Structures are given as structure tokens and as C-alpha cells.
Amino acid sequence: MKRLFPILGVITAVLLSYALYEALVAAPTEKTMGDVQRIFYYHVPSAWTAFLLFTINFVASVLYLIRRSSVADAIAVVTAEVGVVFCTVVLVTGPLWARPVWGIWWTWDVRLTSTLVLWLIYVSYLMLRRFSTSGQTPLLAAVLAVFGALDVPLVYFSIWYFRTQHPQPVIGGGGSIDPHMLHVLLINWIAFLCFAFLVCWSRYRLERLRREVEEMQSLESMLESRGVR
Amino acid sequence: MTYLYAAYAATWVIHIAYLASLLRRYTRLRKEIEELRRK
Numbered sequence: 001m002k003r004l005f006p007i008l009g010v011i012t013a014v015l016l017s018y019a020l021y022e023a024l025v026a027a028p029t030e031k032t033m034g035d036v037q038r039i040f041y042y043h044v045p046s047a048w049t050a051f052l053l054f055t056i057n058f059v060a061s062v063l064y065l066i067r068r069s070s071v072a073d074a075i076a077v078v079t080a081e082v083g084v085v086f087c088t089v090v091l092v093t094g095p096l097w098a099r100p101v102w103g104i105w106w107t108w109d110v111r112l113t114s115t116l117v118l119w120l121i122y123v124s125y126l127m128l129r130r131f132s133t134s135g136q137t138p139l140l141a142a143v144l145a146v147f148g149a150l151d152v153p154l155v156y157f158s159i160w161y162f163r164t165q166h167p168q169p170v171i172g173g174g175g176s177i178d179p180h181m182l183h184v185l186l187i188n189w190i191a192f193l194c195f196a197f198l199v200c201w202s203r204y205r206l207e208r209l210r211r212e213v214e215e216m217q218s219l220e221s222m223l224e225s226r227g228v229r
Numbered sequence: 230m231t232y233l234y235a236a237y238a239a240t241w242v243i244h245i246a247y248l249a250s251l252l253r254r255y256t257r258l259r260k261e262i263e264e265l266r267r268k
Contacts, residue, residue, distance in 0.1 A: 024237075039236040046240070085247045089240050096236040195244075202251055209258050216265045 005201065012194040019184075019191035027184040039097040040181075045189035046089040047115075049196050051152055053083030054122065058149035061142040073138045074211070076145060077129060078203045080122050082196055087119045102165060110158040111166035118155050121148035 023041035030037035060076035063069055094112065095105040106112065125148060129141050159166050177185070 020237075035230055036233050038233055042237060042240050082247075085243060089243050092239045092243065093236040096232050096239065100232050199244075199248070199251075202248075206251060206255055206258070209255070209262075213258055213261050213265070216262070220265060220268065 005198070008194065008198055012191065012198055015187075015191040015194055019188040022184045022187055026180075028178060028180055030181075033101055036097060036100050039093055041184055041188045043090060043093040043097060044185060045192045046086045046093065048189055049192050050083045050086035050090060051156060052193075053079040053086065053196065053200075054118070054149060054152050057083060057122075057145050058152075061145035061149075064138060064142045065146070070211070073142070074204060074207045076142065077126075077207055078200050080125050080129075080145065082200050082203060084119065084122045084126060085199075086192075086196065087115070087122065090115060091119055098165075107165050109164040109166065110162040111155065111164045114151060114155045114158050118148070118151045121151060 019041070023038055027038060027041065029035060057076050057079040060072045060079065063072035064076060094115075098107075099105050121144075125141055125144050128144060129137060132140065134140070158164060
């Protein structure tokens with residue numbers, strides 16, 4: 001497994017570079033918006049990756065609630081944290097795209113607001129995990145994650161069922177996309193998925209290490225309290 | 230083009246900042262493990 005990580009790292013770096021070239025150079029320029037539309041190739045794959053990570057977080061949290069598995073709990077923490085990073089990218093690149101196209105940085109419509117709420121839910125989840133000292137923290141976090149995951153379909157389907165400023169989805173919705181643009185979009189998504197996988201892998205190893213340190217510390221304090229040392 | 234470059238730069242600044250935070254946490258944990266082993 002240790003050998004696989006650098007190999008995957010190189011493949012991901014090549015993929016990300018190729019995806020960047022495709023997004024900035026090879027993809028056709030959109031007629032109405034011009035070059036600024038190329039933000040799409042980072043904004044949309046980041047959103048899809050965040051949705052996927054929050055969905056994995058939901059599954060891992062449900063598994064934790066059923067089996068009390070520490071692996072499921074670790075996966076839930078990892079995917080929530082990396083998901084928040086990708087969701088932050090969405091919330092930063094969105095206004096940078098909206099300003100030149102809509103003339104505003106932000107509007108409180110359903111899509112944008114529900115995305116912000118999603119981000120806030122998972123930031124709360126991470127704060128709970130970081131600052132709560134209760135032994136019930138993983139259980140409370142898992143329950144919060146299950147409720148938080150309800151916002152994911154709301155964000156995704158909000159542009160189908162509500163009148164919003166945000167454009168229609170390009171896949172499976174009312175929108176349409178040039179085949180070359182779709183190709184570039186999918187390449188960028190694959191590249192971001194590989195990157196997210198590697199980041200999750202690193203974060204998972206870190207989480208395991210953190211738990212080991214916690215166990216060692218609690219063992220040490222137990223020995224000290226018994227006067228062994 | 231300013232907004233486009235700003236969006237791409239912001240994306241990588243966010244990702245690199247997160248990776249740096251992971252590295253910092255990893256270094257701190259390694260130090261803690263060494264200290265615990267010394268005890």
C-alpha cells in the first residue's frame with residue numbers, strides 16, 4: 001500500500017495538469033460568458049466531489065450507528081473534513097464566477113443558501129468532533145451527520161424544483177452542454193476525484209495515528225494514576 | 230480573465246493550505262509519539 005501512494009500521486013498530478021490544460025486552453029470558449037465560464041471546470045467537479053464525500057460520510061455514520069465500528073467513525077471524520085474543503089472551493093469559486101456574469105457576488109436564493117447551510121452543518125460537525133470531550137462524541141457526530149446529509153439532495157435538486165438564479169444542471173437536468181465541454185468537465189472531475197482520494201487516504205492515516213496517540217496517552221495517565229511510574 | 234485566474238488560484242490556495250495543515254498535524258503527532266516513547 002505504501003508503494004501505491006506515490007504511484008497514485010504521480011498519476012493524479014499528471015491528470016490534474018492535463019485537466020488544467022484542457023480547462024484553460026483546449027476547451028471551447030463559451031459564447032455568452034467568454035473565458036470566465038472556464039471557472040465551471042473547477043466549480044462543478046468540486047461540488048460533485050463534496051456531495052460524494054458527504055454521501056460517504058452519511059453511509060459511514062449510519063454504519064457507525066449500527067455497528068459502532070471505529071473504522072466507519074474514522075472514515076466519517078475524514079470524508080466530512082475533506083468534503084468541507086471541497087465545499088469551501090465551491091463557495092469561493094461560485095461568487096468569483098457570479099460577479100462578472102450576474103453582476104453580484106451573492107444572492108440568497110435556494111441553491112446558494114442551501115449550499116452555505118450544507119457547509120455550515122459540516123463545519124459544526126467538525127467543531128463538535130474537535131471540541132467535545134464527551135465519550136459520546138462519535139455517536140452525537142454520527143446523528144448530526146445523518147441529519148446534515150438531508151441537505152445534500154436539497155442542494156442538488158433545488159435548481160429543479162425552485163426558481164433560482166443558478167443555472168440548470170448540465171447533466172440529468174434541463175441544461176445542455178457542448179460535447180467537448182462535457183469531456184473537459186468529466187476529465188476535471190476524475191482528476192479531482194483522484195486528488196480527493198489521495199487526500200482522504202492521507203487524512204485517514206493521520207486519524208489512525210491520532211487515535212493511537214490518544215490511546216498511548218490514556219494508558220500513560222492510567223499507569224501514572226496507579227503509581228506504576 | 231482576472232476572475233478566472235482568481236478562482237483557479239483560490240482553489241489551489243485552499244487545497245494547499247489544507248495539505249499544509251495535515252502535514253503540520255502529522256509532524257506534531259510524530260513528536261508526541263516520540264515523547265511518549267521516551268517516557
